[in-house]
Amino acid sequence: MTIDAQANKTKPLLAMIAFGALALWAAWTPPAGPSGATAQLNAGDTAWMLTASALVLLMTPGLSFFYGGMVRGKNVLSTMLQSYIAMGVVSVLWVVVGFSLAFGDSIGGVIGNPLTFLMMRGVDGDPHPALSPTVPLALFAIFQMKFAIITPALITGSFAERVRFSTYVWFIGLFTIFIYCPLAHMTWHPDGLLHKYGVLDFAGGTVVHMSAGLAALAGALVLGPRHDHRQGEQHRPAHIPFVMLGTGMLWFGWFGFNAGSALGANTVAVHAFMTTNTASASAMIAWLLFDGLRGGKATAMGACIGAVVGLVAITPAAGYVSTGSSIFIGAFSAVISNLAVHWKSRTEVDDTLDVFPCHGVGGIVGMILTGVMADKTVNAGGDNGLLHGNPTLLVHHLVALVAVAAGVLAGSWLIFKVLDKLTPMRVTPEQETVGLDLSQHGESILDADPVQTA
Numbered sequence: 001m002t003i004d005a006q007a008n009k010t011k012p013l014l015a016m017i018a019f020g021a022l023a024l025w026a027a028w029t030p031p032a033g034p035s036g037a038t039a040q041l042n043a044g045d046t047a048w049m050l051t052a053s054a055l056v057l058l059m060t061p062g063l064s065f066f067y068g069g070m071v072r073g074k075n076v077l078s079t080m081l082q083s084y085i086a087m088g089v090v091s092v093l094w095v096v097v098g099f100s101l102a103f104g105d106s107i108g109g110v111i112g113n114p115l116t117f118l119m120m121r122g123v124d125g126d127p128h129p130a131l132s133p134t135v136p137l138a139l140f141a142i143f144q145m146k147f148a149i150i151t152p153a154l155i156t157g158s159f160a161e162r163v164r165f166s167t168y169v170w171f172i173g174l175f176t177i178f179i180y181c182p183l184a185h186m187t188w189h190p191d192g193l194l195h196k197y198g199v200l201d202f203a204g205g206t207v208v209h210m211s212a213g214l215a216a217l218a219g220a221l222v223l224g225p226r227h228d229h230r231q232g233e234q235h236r237p238a239h240i241p242f243v244m245l246g247t248g249m250l251w252f253g254w255f256g257f258n259a260g261s262a263l264g265a266n267t268v269a270v271h272a273f274m275t276t277n278t279a280s281a282s283a284m285i286a287w288l289l290f291d292g293l294r295g296g297k298a299t300a301m302g303a304c305i306g307a308v309v310g311l312v313a314i315t316p317a318a319g320y321v322s323t324g325s326s327i328f329i330g331a332f333s334a335v336i337s338n339l340a341v342h343w344k345s346r347t348e349v350d351d352t353l354d355v356f357p358c359h360g361v362g363g364i365v366g367m368i369l370t371g372v373m374a375d376k377t378v379n380a381g382g383d384n385g386l387l388h389g390n391p392t393l394l395v396h397h398l399v400a401l402v403a404v405a406a407g408v409l410a411g412s413w414l415i416f417k418v419l420d421k422l423t424p425m426r427v428t429p430e431q432e433t434v435g436l437d438l439s440q441h442g443e444s445i446l447d448a449d450p451v452q453t454a
Contacts, residue, residue, distance in 0.1 A: 055256025056146035062249025069242025074435025101181035106191035157353030158216030205316025213360020215412035225350030275326035282330030283310025312362035371397035
């Protein structure tokens with residue numbers, strides 16, 4: 001057995017030993033005392049948040065089908081697995097320290113104290129007066145976990161068909177700790193920097209979609225274009241019905257994503273449900289009409305991408321804008337993202353599945369339009385935007401947009417570069433030619449026997 005082969009067998013063994021030791025330590029660590037919450041538990045809110053948490057988790061398998069259908073046949077399984085593995089890695093990381101970093105006692109409004117909820121100590125069936133006043137704090141932690149899971153999974157579309165699986169797993173952990181958790185804390189924690197500045201992000205336009213889109217751009221720049229892309233070979237999706245199935249699962253799960261962010265079974269949740277569906281429908285129609293104006297046909301891919309862009313754009317605004325405004329947000333975001341996709345296709349940037357033009361740009365458009373269209377008559381807990389006599393909100397959103405974009409892009413680029421120096425992010429040209437399904441996982445949906453390759 002060669003030294004390299006021995007190392008490949010030793011690494012998983014060491015990881016399993018470390019994981020087992022961590023699990024034993026968690027089992028022996030005594031829980032913290034009662035939370036001391038004075039808020040009142042509400043059974044209806046609890047039932048809805050349990051449902052919403054399950055809906056949001058469904059989005060990640062939905063994303064795996066959405067992305068898996070878009071890549072070429074030799075990369076379908078690897079692309080889908082990149083979404084699924086995030087459910088495993090982030091779930092454990094969130095329990096260990098992620099939730100504490102995102103929602104623990106604030107340190108300068110930037111990050112949570114890692115000791116506040118370390119290993120979920122003190123996270124139990126009691127409500128928390130500041131974070132979850134009518135539902136158990138444990139349920140709030142579970143709900144927020146699902147957001148943390150899907151965010152790194154969204155990024156994978158940018159470097160699809162060329163990323164090394166083992167290095168990507170490391171990226172999930174580093175991105176969650178150093179990018180996602182601080183951004184979630186700053187935006188959603190009562191003492192967070194952006195929250196106190198007045199930034200409105202109802203369900204993650206900034207925290208999830210902008211961060212994923214900008215990290216995706218960084219990933220595409222660091223890994224470089226695929227060899228076939230350099231040679232001008234046309235990309236043909238493997239299975240468009242997978243894309244349509246994934247879109248349906250995403251749309252369905254997004255009701256938990258947005259309406260669940262009301263944190264209760266209330267009128268704001270109902271309103272967010274309505275605006276979510278309306279914006280997605282509006283964006284689907286607008287995308288197809290815009291393709292028609294450009295001389296194209298009404299395609300299944302176009303309808304699916306348009307619908308998802310509408311869901312992205314309405315996310316920060318869902319509980320703050322009127323239903324009529326959601327029609328405009330959906331349609332406008334679809335046109336802007338469509339233009340961004342065509343602009344990107346004329347550059348050297350190989351964002352394989354257009355994550356930045358769709359999620360990044362969609363999140364940016366949604367954040368800006370929230371600053372324009374937010375209406376306190378919709379949600380008294382929000383604020384008025386530019387159209388309702390308050391230009392300050394839009395100014396705050398624009399300032400936050402620049403700061404978040406610069407921080408996420410630079411931070412993600414640094415993570416990619418460091419990982420690439422430690423262990424290559426990209427597979428070899430031979431592995432890329434064979435396809436990631438076989439070269440990384442030894443299995444394939446194509447008519448080929450599973451093989452073990454280097």
